[in-house]
Amino acid sequence: MAEPVLARYEGLLIDMDGVVYLDSRPISDAIDFVREARERGKRVLFLTNNSRYTVKEYAARLRSMGLECDSECIFTSAVATADYIAENLSPRGRKAFVIGGDGLREELRRVGLELVEGEQAKWAELVVVGWDVELTYEKLKVGCLAIYRGAEFIGSNPDSSFPSPEGIWPGAGAIIACLEKATGRKATVVGKPNIFMMQLALARLGTAPDRTLMIGDRLETDVLGGWRAGMDTCLVLTGVTRREDLEGFEPRPDYVVESLKELL
Numbered sequence: 001m002a003e004p005v006l007a008r009y010e011g012l013l014i015d016m017d018g019v020v021y022l023d024s025r026p027i028s029d030a031i032d033f034v035r036e037a038r039e040r041g042k043r044v045l046f047l048t049n050n051s052r053y054t055v056k057e058y059a060a061r062l063r064s065m066g067l068e069c070d071s072e073c074i075f076t077s078a079v080a081t082a083d084y085i086a087e088n089l090s091p092r093g094r095k096a097f098v099i100g101g102d103g104l105r106e107e108l109r110r111v112g113l114e115l116v117e118g119e120q121a122k123w124a125e126l127v128v129v130g131w132d133v134e135l136t137y138e139k140l141k142v143g144c145l146a147i148y149r150g151a152e153f154i155g156s157n158p159d160s161s162f163p164s165p166e167g168i169w170p171g172a173g174a175i176i177a178c179l180e181k182a183t184g185r186k187a188t189v190v191g192k193p194n195i196f197m198m199q200l201a202l203a204r205l206g207t208a209p210d211r212t213l214m215i216g217d218r219l220e221t222d223v224l225g226g227w228r229a230g231m232d233t234c235l236v237l238t239g240v241t242r243r244e245d246l247e248g249f250e251p252r253p254d255y256v257v258e259s260l261k262e263l264l
């Protein structure tokens, strides 16, 4: 028998939604796969573009599904955005206006940004935009004013929509696009499939790209992002992508599986 696919890698970057769980129901093959991979000494980091929830909340969710996990195992686009700002924009003590949820706010405070509201926010040095289910015209207005006045304009992730159980909701990418349209400025967007999040995730994991496998359920974020960062990629068909969606998509994933157990 050929060597198992897993033997080629030291590290795994694993997208969560559609891979480990679907609408918060665990996918049991994925849970078994992660346990087994860890037993074989693989380093694992769980990824999501969703910046709404905190790393503690995600870690608790995975633990409730039977996976050992602490905050260090979780890499959201909020963590990536904060890491990106820490590396590139000397955040300590700078004032930031945030459109986004607790997950994003908590990470931005971690790297030393001071989060401001009201009149102060109109003069913020950074405007950071993620998914905000309490979005208002006032928030868009304040963000717009600060960006016009020269603030750094950072987006957590480019997802234009959020697939809710009732249908499609606007995602972070749609909110970012609104401010881009209003200001004529382009945001620096950190999350998948952009190279920033992929490289920061690799740095967290501590494995080389050619020894790391990116596993996800979306071609245009997980597979494209992994490929851009020089990783092999695995598309798992437990989430939003069907086999026929692969038709004509470049780059091709290195593996396409119905269940992650196939990698063992």
Ligand SMILES: [Mg+2]
Binding pocket: 015, 016, 017, 018, 019, 216, 217, 218, 239
């Ligand atoms: Mg997914």
